[in-house]
Amino acid sequence: MRMTQGTFSFLPDLSDAQIAAQVQYCLDQGWAVSIEFTDDPHPRNTYWEMWENPMFDVADAKAVIDELAKAREAVGDRYIRLSGFDASHGWESIRLSFIVNRPADEPGLHITRENGPGRTIRYTTRAYAADRPAGRRYA
Amino acid sequence: MSTPQQTEPAAAQSAAEDAIDLRREYEESGVAAILDELDRDLIGLKPVKKRIREIAALLLVERARKQLGLAHETLTLHMSFTGNPGTGKTTVALRMADLLHRLGYVRRGQLVTVTRDDLVGQYIGHTAPKTKEVLKKAIGGVLFIDEAYYLYRPENERDYGQEAIEILLQVMENQREDLVVILAGYADRMERFFTSNPGFRSRIAHHVEFPDYADPELVGIAEQMLERQNYRLSESGREALTRYIGRRRQQPHFANGRSIRNALDRSRMRQANRLFERGGTLSSEELSTIEAEDILASRVFTMQVAGSEDET
Incomplete structure (x- = not known):
């Protein structure tokens, strides 16, 4: 099951040239681009692990793409996303975030229904991948 | 860009003509404007201007x-600017970044000015990330390393400068199209x-020497600054x-243009002081004129004896 999180996630995977174009757009807007990765695809897992520091004061997308290549080499079996952080006053938050790398096989989410008092049902989702210990989920 | 298929519109068109009007390219790329500006704005520096025209x-x-599909290799464009302080190295580097950008040799054309402190770390494992971060900022533009020789400190064998040098050399060789x-x-x-x-010498294609300014040139520079x-x-x-x-x-510690700028700043202060002490009404003429006394009050004229003693 294809995970859909962040911008462009309902589109086919972006090519490297398309990623570079998006990154260049972020940089032209003055946003700092950062790389993050995770192996827990749960939709409420918002805090991914950082790959190096966010890249401030970078002018050209090539710098980010080079860094992404290194990230793919090391954690290419997990989800990797790029985020554009707008530091300007009043925003101070992420303006654009999109997945650039996914595991080859995405098992998807399991939905658990829990019977409550009366006929109420409570739902909870759990990623199948999260059954295995962190770091070995997509190996 | 090397194969004919990839460069369809431009190459097909020029292949049809099989000729390029260099003069027109020169005007249209904006290089002419930059070189003219360089000639106009920078006083003296004849050999530098000549060298930049050649480049x-x-x-x-x-x-x-x-x-026209005749060249395939990326040109090595790394340069070294040598000269005494205040001879316009940074100013020319800025123009150079602009020039390279207009001709499409760098993608963004920003100038990142760094010194040893920005590249070399203070403890083990600090240098590489620091240097790489600076390089990331410079990708797509020009990295200007001021007083580059401080990177190499032979007297301290545990100096981390060597690490920065190695990373720099590698990038200068492998990422020539990036920065x-x-x-x-x-x-x-x-x-x-x-x-x-x-390793550095062989990777640097252009050595540009900045001569000291002659006295009349410095006066010209002073007048330009004041204007x-x-x-x-x-x-x-x-x-x-x-x-x-x-x-x-x-x-x-004579630093050519920089010394002149500092001298002018001080003489402006003396002029302000002179006008203030005199009081009364002032015309705009008076407010904008630097008189001989504003300059002659400098310690340079009184310290002459001490200065010449230092010299010997």
């Missing part, structure tokens, strides 16, 4: 060759630096400045 010609011809590195510093120390790091701030020298002030430059040159 611009090379870049222009190489670009034309590329468009251009300009090393700058005093001529003699740069020479020693290149001798002990032959930009809406000041002017009186006739006697101009003569006083000429004498000042002659004396200042004899003293230690």
Whole structure:
């Protein structure tokens, strides 16, 4: 099951040239681009692990793409996303975030229904991948 | 860009003509404008201007060759600027970044100015990330390393400068299409630096030497600086400045253009003080004129004896 999180996630995977174009757009807007990765695809897992520091004061997308290549080499079996952080006053938050790398096989989410008092049902989702210990989920 | 299929529109068109009008390229790419500006704005520096014209010609011809499918290799564009302080190295580097950008040799054309402190870390494992971060900022533009010879400190064998040098050399070789590195510093120390790091010398294509300014050139520079701030020298002030430059040159730490700028800042202060003490109404003429006395009050004229003692 294809995970859909962040911008462009309902589109086919972006090519490297398309990623570079998006990154260049972020940089032209003055946003700092950062790389993050995770192996827990749960939709409420918002805090991914950082790959190096966010890249401030970078002018050209090539710098980010080079860094992404290194990230793919090391954690290419997990989800990797790029985020554009707008530091300007009043925003101070992420303006654009999109997945650039996914595991080859995405098992998807399991939905658990829990019977409550009366006929109420409570739902909870759990990623199948999260059954295995962190770091070995997509190996 | 090398195969004909990839460069369809431009190459197909020019292949049909099989000719490129260099003169038109020169005007349209904006190189002509930059070089004219360089000639107009920078006083003196004849050999530098000549060298930059040569480099611009090379870049222009190489670009034309590329468009006709004759050139495949990326040109090595790393440079070294050598000269005494205050001879305009940073200013020329800025123009150079602009030039390279307009001709499409760098993608963004930003100039990132760094010194040893920005590249070399303070403890083990600190240097590589620091250098790489600076390089990331410079990708797509020009990295200007001021006083580059401080990177190499032979007297301290545990110095981390060597690590920065190795990363730099690697990037200068492998990412030639991504950024251009300009090393700058005093001529003699740069020479020693290149001798002990032959890797740098062979990776640098253009060595540009910045000569010291002659006295009349410095007066010209002073007048240009004042004009930009809406000041002017009186006739006697101009003569006083000429004498000042002659004396200042004899003293230690003479830094060409920078010394002149500092001297002018001080004389502006003295002028303000003079006008303030006199009081009364002032015309705009008076407010914008630097007189001889504003310059002659400099310690350069009184310290002459001490200065000459230092010299011997």
